Amino acid sequence: MHTIDFALRAFVPGAQDSEFPLQNLPYGIFNTARAPRPRVGVAIGDQILDLAAAAQAGLLVSVSADALLQPTLNALAALGRARWTALRAELAALLQEGSPLATYPQATQLLVPQAEARMHLPFAIGGFTDFYASENHAYNCGCLFRDPANALPPNWKHIPIGYNGRASSVMLGGAPVVRPNGQLPGKEGPSWGPTQSLDFELEIGVFIGRDTELGQPLPVAQAQDAIFGVVLLNDWSAREVQRWEYAPLGPFQAKAFHTSISPWVVPLDALQPFRVALPPQQPTVLPYLQQAQRHSYDVQLSVSLQPGTADRATPISCSNLQHLYWSFEQLIAHHTGSGCNLRVGDLLGTGTISGTDHDALGCMLEMTRNGQEPLHLLTGEARRFLEDGDTLRFSAQAHQGGIRIGFGELCSTVAPAVAYPQG
């Protein structure tokens, strides 16, 4: 772990007042019109430090330029935690006030304005697993589709429930989210057409930074070291499609059409100052899930919705990463407990993160009670589910002692369905 002293400041103007101060240093893949090859960068203020160029200029010794002149973070992550820590320490030294880089003649070539860069999917994602780790969310869903007395499934407090999602359709935020067609249940049997209950799910995505061997579980005490970093994740969902298809093998096309993530991968190290203990679990979990100092992070998660017809967004949710029943480490311990192997670049979603308050719910299914109680926007419009042209913005920030660690924005707009089949 490498936590950067909150007293230190980046030399980049404005960085300390932004969500990308010296204490964050998230990794991403970017390119520019002038240098079109996608490569590794780190966000600092409103700039990107071009790590590939910095390594080529001899400014980095912990990691070779080979691992940085890559279109994904997989090669960097595969170097392992010791190298991530060394690189983070080097970057903090390089970017702080008084660093020789501040007066380095080519510094301006190494720092690229974010406004001039195009971001890319940060990892080649081999596997995407989505969990269901927030108790409030699971309880609320259970109340809607069963009853409050039996809201949580019997296995829920024993197993960190999860399923394999579709990795191929994980996209960087910003791409239009086309309303999917699907089988819509009806009394006369299913019909085919655009979903009428398009929803978002507010999640955090965890990127795995090491390979494990088939048959070799990763114990809960070692799981944290396997995490490279975290992003915002929107698990777009078609609710009536999900309700009709999910028994007995789980959600499939209701969630396979699009999943969005934010471009900057925030190192877990940057979140360590924001650790919060998670409460004891009742009933006691099985030994392979028992974790000393079970924790999450005090990271505020916000969602706003802006109709295509309006120039004004309505804040619709303010949740927090600490609203998880299962820790990241427990998710990993369960995932590998059977011997299932993880690989560098695998993405684990937490599942929708909901708090107990009505303004802390992480999806419209919960907010509108499956469309029964419309959500009223500041523009005067109402929403049961998402409409074409709606823009969803997710953000995540941790605050402490004047320092703000942010995840950047995950922003996507809903596009109309395409007629299919033709004619």
Place this chain on the structure above:
Amino acid sequence: MHTIDFALRAFVPGAQDSEFPLQNLPYGIFNTARAPRPRVGVAIGDQILDLAAAAQAGLLVSVSADALLQPTLNALAALGRARWTALRAELAALLQEGSPLATYPQATQLLVPQAEARMHLPFAIGGFTDFYASENHAYNCGCLFRDPANALPPNWKHIPIGYNGRASSVMLGGAPVVRPNGQLPGKEGPSWGPTQSLDFELEIGVFIGRDTELGQPLPVAQAQDAIFGVVLLNDWSAREVQRWEYAPLGPFQAKAFHTSISPWVVPLDALQPFRVALPPQQPTVLPYLQQAQRHSYDVQLSVSLQPGTADRATPISCSNLQHLYWSFEQLIAHHTGSGCNLRVGDLLGTGTISGTDHDALGCMLEMTRNGQEPLHLLTGEARRFLEDGDTLRFSAQAHQGGIRIGFGELCSTVAPAVAYPQG
């Protein structure tokens, strides 16, 4: 499509009497001690034609050596169906009796005995989707866990039910299948330990040979052209783990610990002479699933079980690939119907393929009625589920006019569980 005339014969001795005659020509990835670099080969009799070497020797013009000197079939598949067809035609000409290759001085260097080769996973598998496409299997499972009147879930005849499986744990047959630990349900709550109901599932795996774009469904009429070829697939399952974990998000660790496939990818072209019409579907399916000339293939699927203590295998199942309710093309049309993208190297499993007869069931769950009625082996032993040391052998063959198209063998042995957590 390129079907090779049944009157033609390969010059390789014994090939026409084997499961790899001139009319099959399955692709695989192999290496040898002398030439350790994994590369593309095609099985002919008990030999492998080294395609990379053949291309380098100027014997192939349809495909460059670059696409063949690769550790997976992804690059070859990505060239597209027109090139697969051209290559197949070239290979048939090259390997038939009277071909110049039969007397080519270096022919012996191009033909490698299968006994001297090591096979590798044929594709880098981005996504593994497992379906539930056999009605007999779905009905039998429904009878066991619900009742005969409500055996099929209400969605089953409308949706080709499937779920995302775990791609990272798809392994080549032959690797030991370690009995997984998992959460075992009990009256006093779950316990942790080795599954006591380890099962196999007899499936066919379909390898996808083209990328589709997100948001672009592949119509059922175009779906066949996206199939590169097929393999045997064993979807190992831990039944009590599955029963306890599967609601509401589907199977996860019960199936994530290991999936086995056979090494030779049989081109769909090789199966065209064995096409059989599938019966009309009632109720009528939605338009996006309606297919002219809905078909499967008359391919006999066999399973034998040999205990570790015995030198004799018992045939325990003889099913057939025609026992599918949903065609391959319908699976693909549904998979992409939401706009979900497919990628070269994606693997789609059919789900367990069971016939109606008791000796045509595709898993032990069905054969033993969830362990209630033990299976009696020729060795005098009985099995409710699989035991350590048991060897499962799958094979698949189509016969016609003296020609036998085989898939090779998928053979794996169950290894004891590993103690976890330690101590």
